[in-house]
Amino acid sequence: MRMTLKALAALLGYPSAELQENASEVRRVLREEQALPERVLEKLEPLLLGLDREDLLDLQAAYSELFDRSRKLSLHLFEHVHGDSRERGQAMIDLGQQYAQSGFLLDTSELPDFVPVFLEFASCLSPSEAREMLGQPAHVFAALAERLDERQAPYAGIFHALLALAGASPDAAALAELQERTPEENPAKIDEEWEEAPVTFLASAAHEMGGPTGVVARIRASNRPVERETGQ
Secondary structure, eight states, rough: OOOHHEEEEEEEEHHHHHHHHHHHHHHHHHHHHOOOHHHHHHHHHHHHHHHHHSOHHHHHHHHHHHHHGGGGGBBBHHHHHTTTHHHHHHHHHHHHHHHHTOOOOOOOOSSSTTTHHHHHHHHSSSSHHHHHHHHHHHHHHHHHHHHHHHHHHHHHHHHHHHHHHHTTTOOHHHHHHHHOOOHHHHOHHHHHHHHHHOOOOTTOOOOOSSOOTTHHHHHTTSOOOOOOOOOO
């Protein structure tokens, strides 16, 4: 499961030339680890084929249109759970502390609830711990899978894969509540948010997870043990 989670984190990151060059390696990892059933692997093929065949600028534009221009498809977990409420900040702190207590400190412009970062952390846990971690936001993954399916977006396959790895059905009540709170699309407001400076979480700390960039390198170095901060 470890390398499958790293591969999914890489696929969910902003498209890069490195990711394009290593799409076949990502496909190999997903199939060799055998953490996903064939029916789920097939759902990932449109995304992998797109990386193989499409122009990088087109891939980047499509990614931004999906995830940067629609709050319904935000890749920040707490955007869906807490919206703009005060609870969101505390949840962010709690998740960051959970990373730190496990020996992983985040040094990136992304927040701890950014899904690729969340998946990288989960990949460093035992399989049972990773499944439990993935199960907690399963209702968010289910909602994103449904919304992306509606748009016929190839990224839907990633969230179907996460639900399969979690091995549990999303809480029906939590999913219904999330769907009721679906944010309205307001491109003007999103543009205003983009003008703000990015937030750095624990910017001075050592980052053991690799961040959304550099995931491909970790996939290629799959035989190396994962190192943790000892605090010494």
